Amino acid sequence: MLNAAVKNRPPSGATFEHAVVLQNVVKSYDGTTQVVKGVDLSVRSGEFLTILGPSGSGKTSLLMMLAGFEQPSDGAIIIGGRDVSRQPAHKRNIGMVFQQYALFPHLTVAQNLAFPLEMRRMGRREIDDRVGWALNLVKLEGLGARRPAQLSGGQQQRIAVARALIFEPQLVLMDEPLGALDKQLRQQMQDEIARLHHELRPTIIYVTHDQGEAISLSDRVAVFEGGKISQIDPPTALYNAPRNDFVAGFIGENNRIPARIISHGPPSRLAVSGRAIVSALSVDIAPTETHACIMIRPERLRRVAHLCQLPNTIDVVVSEVSYHGDSYRLRASLDDGIDVITRIPNDGTQSIPDIGESILLGWSTEDARAFAGGVSATIR
Amino acid sequence: MRQRSPHRTGWTLVLPLLVFTLVTFLAPIGFMLWKSVYDPEVAGLLGQTRQALAKWQTSTGLPGPEGFDALSRDLRDLTGDGRVSQLALRLNRERSGMRQLIEVTADAIAEYDRPLLEIDPRWGDPDTWVLLKRMTQPLTARYFLSAVDLQQTPQGSIVRQDESRRIYVYLFGRTILVASVVTAVCIILGYPFAYALATARPRMQRLLFFIVMLPFWTSLLVRTTAWIVLLQRRGVLNEILVAMNIVSERSRLELIYNLSGTLIVMTHVLLPFFVLPLYAVMKGIPKQYVRAGKSLGAGPVRVFLRIYLPMTLPGVLAGAALVFILSLGYYVTPALVGGRTGQLISNQIAFHVQTSLNWGLAAALGSILLVIVVVLTMLLSRVTQRGVL
Numbered sequence: 001m002l003n004a005a006v007k008n009r010p011p012s013g014a015t016f017e018h019a020v021v022l023q024n025v026v027k028s029y030d031g032t033t034q035v036v037k038g039v040d041l042s043v044r045s046g047e048f049l050t051i052l053g054p055s056g057s058g059k060t061s062l063l064m065m066l067a068g069f070e071q072p073s074d075g076a077i078i079i080g081g082r083d084v085s086r087q088p089a090h091k092r093n094i095g096m097v098f099q100q101y102a103l104f105p106h107l108t109v110a111q112n113l114a115f116p117l118e119m120r121r122m123g124r125r126e127i128d129d130r131v132g133w134a135l136n137l138v139k140l141e142g143l144g145a146r147r148p149a150q151l152s153g154g155q156q157q158r159i160a161v162a163r164a165l166i167f168e169p170q171l172v173l174m175d176e177p178l179g180a181l182d183k184q185l186r187q188q189m190q191d192e193i194a195r196l197h198h199e200l201r202p203t204i205i206y207v208t209h210d211q212g213e214a215i216s217l218s219d220r221v222a223v224f225e226g227g228k229i230s231q232i233d234p235p236t237a238l239y240n241a242p243r244n245d246f247v248a249g250f251i252g253e254n255n256r257i258p259a260r261i262i263s264h265g266p267p268s269r270l271a272v273s274g275r276a277i278v279s280a281l282s283v284d285i286a287p288t289e290t291h292a293c294i295m296i297r298p299e300r301l302r303r304v305a306h307l308c309q310l311p312n313t314i315d316v317v318v319s320e321v322s323y324h325g326d327s328y329r330l331r332a333s334l335d336d337g338i339d340v341i342t343r344i345p346n347d348g349t350q351s352i353p354d355i356g357e358s359i360l361l362g363w364s365t366e367d368a369r370a371f372a373g374g375v376s377a378t379i380r
Numbered sequence: 381m382r383q384r385s386p387h388r389t390g391w392t393l394v395l396p397l398l399v400f401t402l403v404t405f406l407a408p409i410g411f412m413l414w415k416s417v418y419d420p421e422v423a424g425l426l427g428q429t430r431q432a433l434a435k436w437q438t439s440t441g442l443p444g445p446e447g448f449d450a451l452s453r454d455l456r457d458l459t460g461d462g463r464v465s466q467l468a469l470r471l472n473r474e475r476s477g478m479r480q481l482i483e484v485t486a487d488a489i490a491e492y493d494r495p496l497l498e499i500d501p502r503w504g505d506p507d508t509w510v511l512l513k514r515m516t517q518p519l520t521a522r523y524f525l526s527a528v529d530l531q532q533t534p535q536g537s538i539v540r541q542d543e544s545r546r547i548y549v550y551l552f553g554r555t556i557l558v559a560s561v562v563t564a565v566c567i568i569l570g571y572p573f574a575y576a577l578a579t580a581r582p583r584m585q586r587l588l589f590f591i592v593m594l595p596f597w598t599s600l601l602v603r604t605t606a607w608i609v610l611l612q613r614r615g616v617l618n619e620i621l622v623a624m625n626i627v628s629e630r631s632r633l634e635l636i637y638n639l640s641g642t643l644i645v646m647t648h649v650l651l652p653f654f655v656l657p658l659y660a661v662m663k664g665i666p667k668q669y670v671r672a673g674k675s676l677g678a679g680p681v682r683v684f685l686r687i688y689l690p691m692t693l694p695g696v697l698a699g700a701a702l703v704f705i706l707s708l709g710y711y712v713t714p715a716l717v718g719g720r721t722g723q724l725i726s727n728q729i730a731f732h733v734q735t736s737l738n739w740g741l742a743a744a745l746g747s748i749l750l751v752i753v754v755v756l757t758m759l760l761s762r763v764t765q766r767g768v769l
């Protein structure tokens with residue numbers, strides 16, 4: 001089955017095993033401002049891909065184009081090897097889970113689940129079997145006769161997920177599906193979605209602005225910023241090797257210490273607070289004497305007793321100590337007023353400093369990354 | 381400090397409205413209901429006759445002499461201050477000829493004090509006495525009987541009204557028919573309109589709102605005049621149709637002062653009552669549902685039939701019920717543009733209240749209308765509560 005999609009194979013090397021391929025997809029609602037600015041993306045069959053980004057970055061817009069509710073202003077959307085850019089939503093065979101569930105209130109749970117099967121003109125017997133299977137899958141056997149309004153939020157969400165999976169769509173889209181749930185239920189549903197993905201292996205594109213969800217669920221995460229993909233990688237790579245300071249700041253907690261570039265490495269040498277000279281892995285090349293920003297995870301910033309204990313150290317004054325059970329969290333200030341965060345494990349091996357005390361914090365060179373351009377305004 | 385029970389507070393808050401409703405609404409309705417079965421007029425005029433006839437069995441022929449005496453005394457007492465003609469008129473409504481009989485008899489008694497049977501042979505007919513006995517009983521079913529074109533024969537059995545006097549059942553039928561047609565047309569015109577209203581952009585929405593609310597903002601007379609200008613034989617619509625050769629000069633359409641006038645104008649006036657509740661329901665349905673339907677594989681038609689329509693059905697029912705119930709009671713519009721064939725039951729009620737002063741009949745007609753509305757409302761709330769929708 002050779003068709004246009006194969007001929008237009010994207011340079012990134014997408015092939016048939018890719019369930020979804022986006023080529024330079026652009027969306028503009030008003031013709032002037034672009035909300036999605038040329039996204040290239042390939043999703044493997046059976047992959048769990050998360051689109052993570054701050055509010056207004058265009059995540060929903062991208063999903064709406066995938067689902068067929070919005071037309072891309074430019075570019076192509078290829079699903080299952082076919083260009084669907086001009087195909088109406090109901091012909092795309094895509095399951096969708098909405099933030100507000102969107103279960104039909106006038107139908108029972110079983111009727112809701114049967115709906116996509118009826119639309120595919122499946123026989124009554126098979127529909128009943130499948131509905132039973134789906135209820136079993138989300139562990140809600142016996143609730144088929146209820147109306148959505150008679151279910152709890154978590155139960156409704158499960159039915160919404162089951163309804164999106166029951167017709168074995170070639171792609172499942174979820175737009176912040178856990179956004180309406182409280183925190184505890186969220187964790188539970190997260191596990192549930194992970195289990196379903198593991199059991200059934202559907203291709204899922206999942207949208208969220210919760211980085212915890214993104215990291216624990218996904219095979220890969222695409223970090224979205226201002227309508228573009230900032231970085232797309234497995235969660236560990238994203239966390240350990242962010243490609244820019246936006247990603248570094250968006251995924252997990254990070255310290256950002258302004259610095260001045262002295263020399264390029266590896267490792268680069270930088271001046272912090274005018275005095276201390278430290279080294280870090282530099283990600284992008286910038287001229288010497290320009291500003292940069294060093295990013296260090298709080299758990300990699302350690303309290304040291306002597307200058308020589310770690311290759312890089314800075315002097316700080318403790319400004320805040322809070323107790324978190326398994327650890328203490330310290331906020332400390334450099335002498336030019338920049339705050340850094342660190343954690344001290346509550347394992348009895350280290351003493352906890354008092355507020356106002358001067359201490360030394362240090363790090364290994366490979367734990368710090370320097371990004372050109374200083375502290376960007378997009379974060380915090 | 382003891383908390384007041386929320387129950388008590390609730391009652392205190394609704395009390396003023398409750399009292400208001402009681403005084404201005406429930407009491408008049410109660411009065412009307414009472415009026416339709418309680419008619420003490422003749423009993424008040426013929427008090428002695430009433431007592432004398434109380435023990436009389438109508439199956440035994442004529443009443444005893446005490447009945448004749450009592451009536452003579454009553455008529456003598458009534459003579460002189462117009463109450464004879466009041467009685468005569470009232471009885472004549474029940475049976476023609478009674479007016480003349482009563483007046484002649486009263487005159488004769490006043491002048492010569494002769495026995496009744498000598499004054500007029502009809503006093504020897506038991507039917508006359510049966511009528512008197514029935515009319516002197518204040519509690520009566522006769523208004524309800526006439527309201528459904530029935531009457532009680534002198535022998536006491538219930539039969540249909542003479543053919544020439546059967547009008548109310550027909551009028552009730554016409555009223556229900558008109559209400560149904562108006563409701564149906566409102567649904568057909570109003571559903572797409574409400575949808576357009578609910579989905580339009582703000583500027584367009586303001587314009588559409590203006591159009592639908594226009595009948596509310598124009599005074600009744602202006603509106604009616606406008607309809608007359610438009611719909612009459614030489615009106616705008618007919619002129620256009622003739623000019624376009626769609627209808628010929630001689631077959632101009634009769635659109636006003638008949639049933640079609642009533643239908644057209646009532647639909648216009650009642651359309652907002654259908655559109656607005658439906659609009660509110662449509663506005664409350666997030667786009668998500670239609671989108672969910674599409675993503676699950678339903679094309680536009682099936683999304684509409686299986687999802688949108690059922691979800692908007694409560695709005696359709698609410699609007700339709702409102703229009704139907706309001707139509708049942710409509711009376712100004714039919715009176716102004718309905719001509720003879722466009723009159724509804726309410727016009728008859730108004731006639732009996734204002735012109736013929738037959739309040740009992742007006743009350744009985746009104747009560748029947750009320751019962752129809754109450755039954756409909758109960759059916760409707762049953763349907764909606766059962767979650768059929």
Ligand SMILES: Nc1ncnc2c1ncn2[C@@H]1O[C@H](COP(=O)(O)OP(=O)(O)OP(=O)(O)O)[C@@H](O)[C@H]1O
Pocket residue numbers: 029030035053054055056057058059060061062209
């Ligand atoms: N239908 C629309 N018409 C016009 N502008 C829109 C429309 N939908 C979204 N936008 C604009 O596009 C931008 C991106 O919106 P989008 O909903 O895609 O963001 P998002 O990443 O999903 O944000 P969030 O996390 O808040 O849901 C926003 O500035 C928004 O105002």
Ligand SMILES: [Mg+2]
Pocket residue numbers: 059060061
């Ligand atoms: Mg969104």
